Structure formats: C-alpha cells, structure tokens
Amino acid sequence: MMKRDRWLTWIFVTPAVLLVAVLMYYPMIGTVIESLYSTSFINPTPKFVGLAVYSKIFGSADFGQIVRNSLVWTVAVVVLQNGFGFLCALLLNQKLPGQGLMRSLILLPWVLPGVVAAILWRFMYDPQLGLINSFLISAGFGDQGLAWLADSSTAMAAAVIAAVWKGFPFSTVVFLAALQNVEAEQIEAAKMDGASATRRLWHVVLPSMREVIAINFILTTILTFNYFDMIWVLTRGGPQNSTHIFPTKIYELGFGQFRFGEAAGYGVVSIVVLALLITLYFITQRGGRRVQA
Template identity: 75%
Template structure:
C-alpha cells in the first residue's frame, strides 16, 4: 500500500468519524439500552431495576395483548401501504397527463403530505366527530345513515377509520415518487407501443410497469418502514383504543413506557419493533444494491 493510499484511507475515516459518532450516540446507544432494559423489571412503584432475564419476553409473547398488537400492526401497515401506493400511482398517472391547471393540481395533491402529522390527525378527528363531524353530516344529508356514527369509538371500525386518514396523509409521497418515475420512462418505447397498436392498458402493463418495477418495489419497502413506525395518526385519533383495537407497536411502547411507567415491558415491545424494522431496512438496502449492480453490469 502506497503512502498516498494509506493517508487517503485515514483521511476518509477521519471525515466519517463525526457522523459515525453522532449516529452511535443518537441511535445505536439507545437501541442497545433498550435491549438491556428489556431484561429488567422497572416500574413507577418499583423504580429500582430488577433483573428478570427472559421472563418478561415469555410473559409478553404468550399474552393475548401482544398478539393483538402484532395483528393490528400487520393490518395497519398492509392496508395503509397498499392503498397509499395504489392511490399514489393512480394520481401520478393522472398528473402525468397534459391537463389544464396541471401545476395547481400537483400543488394541491401535495397538501396532505406537507401538513404535520399531528395537525392532519386533529383535522380527521374533527371530521370523525359523531355530532359535528363533516363525514356524518355528508352521509346523513345523502340519506345513507340516520344517526351519527362514532367512527373512532367502535372497535370494529376504528382501525379502518385510522387507515383512511393515514392513506390520505401519505399517498402524496407515493404520488411524487411515481410521477418522477413516469417522467423518466423512455418516450420512444411508449410511442413504439402506440405504433404497434397497444392501447392504454397494454402500454401500462407492457411498458410503464416494467420500467418502474424497481421504483415500485423500493417505494413499497420504504413506505412499509415509515408506516410501521408511524405514531402520530393513531395516537391522536384513538390513543390505541377502543379496547386496544388500534394499538400498534409505537403506540403500545409509548403507553407502557410513558403512560404506565412499565419501562421493562415497553423495552420488550421496543426490541420486537427494532427487529421488525431491521428486517425491513435490510430488504430495502438489498433491493437497492441489486438494482445498482444490474445498472452497472
């Protein structure tokens, strides 16, 4: 190894070191602390940590409450991600056309995304209000219902109501991603398909979707990570209720840790959340690296 190469390598590590230190202090150290905390029993009444080992894991994993949180997290993540991507893709196809007022339409589509999560959740909470909410008013004026529905107080419909609000908040992100991908597709391929007699559906299936395949997969993985870890919407709308019908990992961790001061149990849920997120992040970077290798080959 030459002196120049040796020096360049040390300079590289020197410049990267502050970022690595910052990430370690702000991310990895708290994550390690969460893992350690999960082996101890700590509460507001008994603040002195007591080592319990894997007993807390056995207690929580075998409980119906944990099963409910896992199932809620799956339902929440699956439907929000799928609906957000489908709606975002449909909106991107529409905005990619040469329509009057296209610039204004693109700006309006972005409004839900740029709103802070708490503000969007408060707006939807007012809209879902049984007496004064806009949704019940519209449905009653159309004759579809004859009395106000407590959208966020019924265990059977609370999760669906929260999903609708989250899809409205998040679909502009997918729309922007897909709109950029649509504009990057080679126009010559689309024009060649038109010359060959391909209709809109065939162009979509044979040209557009194959050209956007990598972007679609990456966006699905990215929105899955963001949705699984999304706290604001459900906490403001329902706080995990009613009857734990909408509790997902972030809200359950917050309730146990900061609402009930059961820090050890909150840490156990946090460990499972970290493992799930680590798996999704690994898949995300794996897809990205495979795409980079295909482009370079």
C-alpha cells in the same frame, strides 16, 4: 500520498460515525438492556429478570392483538397509499390545464405535521359535528351520526383512511418522477404496434418502474409500521385495544403505565422487524443496481 488521504478520510468520517453511534446505536443497545429488567411505578428500582419479560410479552393476549393490528394497519395503508398514489401520478403525468397548480396542491396533506392532520380528521369523524357524518346524513345514509373512532369495528378503518390521505402524496411524487423517466420511444413503439393504453401500462410502463415500485413499497412499509402520530391522536389505541400497534403500545406501557421493561421488550421486537425491512430495502436496491449494470 495514499496513506495521507486515508487518514484524512478517517478524520472526516469519524465525527459522523460517533454522532450516529451516540444518537442511534447507544439508545438501541440501552433498550435491549432495559428489556432484561423489570421496572414499575410502584417498584422503580430495576430488577434483573433476564428473558422473563419476553416470555410475559409473547404469552399475553395483547401481543397477538398488537401483531394482528400492526399487520392490518401496515398492509392496508401501504397498499391503498401506493395504489391511490400511482393513480394520481398517472393523472398528473398527463398534459392537463393547471397541471403545475395540481401538483403543488396534492402535496398539502403530506407537508402537514402528522399531529395537525390527525386532529383535523378527529374533528371530521366527530359523531355530532363531523363533516363525514353530516355528509352521510344529508345523502340519506342514516339519521344520526356514527361514532367512528369509538367503535372497535370502524376505528381501524377510520385511522387507515386518515393515514392514506396523509401519506399518498409521497407515493405520488415518487411514482410521478418514475413515470417521467420512462422512455418515450418505447411507448411510441407500443402505440405503433397497436397496443392499447392498458397494454402499454402493463407491458411497458410498469416494467420500467419495477425497481422504483419495489423500493417505494418497502419505504412506505417501514414508515407506516413505525407511524405513531395518527393512531395515537385519533384513538390512543382504543377502543378495547382495537387500534393498538407497536409504537402506541410502547408509548402506553412506558409513559402511561411506567412498565419500562415491557415497553423495552416491545421496542426490541419492533427493532427486529424494522431491521428485517431495512435489510430487504438494501437487497432490493442492490438488485436494482445489478440489473442496471
């Protein structure tokens, strides 16, 4: 009977394993192989060059800038998204009038397609007709609109703000669910001991949410590092490569300049970073299960 059950398990699992292998691992292996060849629009025939593509990538000034941009982009979006999401979750966890409607409306930015959200923000950042410049001018901050997306000193910040607006509802929902699972008896006991709201938050609520906060930070880091839509629609990596991150650089090299070898090389580096983040995610989950056990 046990042997039969084992065979049935393999019969049902095999299609899923094959599907994952075909859709995920085969393209990843193909990307690694592609990175060992040099291909260009002028010379489309792949030429084996070994690790020369990686040597070229790591030795270029663009790579250092891409790494810095990706680091700034990921850290800024993740910290602001989670911070703002946590504050909104605290607010929505209170007994307020229209609480159900507020919880529904706050999801609107998240459910919007990424391209649609990016186009909306591009219109808002428009130097002449944009809502942001109109508001700043009417408030007395200058007499002409700023080209937010055309200035290398403001383009990244503008993209970060748009990405935070798009992503903070995800963190809000996660943190709100975690807040509702905090034991009310612990909070009441802290109140009876005379603990202020700040102390209750710091010593009771946050420790109870520690695992959820850690997992959400890692998940949003993975999603943000791999986020393509917002920056590509807003700036296409410009101006002067000031907003290029790994996904946009890969797309530009592969589909814009037909330098598939270099695009694959950047893709492999991106895969390594994502693999490390995913490993950290599973380690955090396993640690959380051990604490619960």
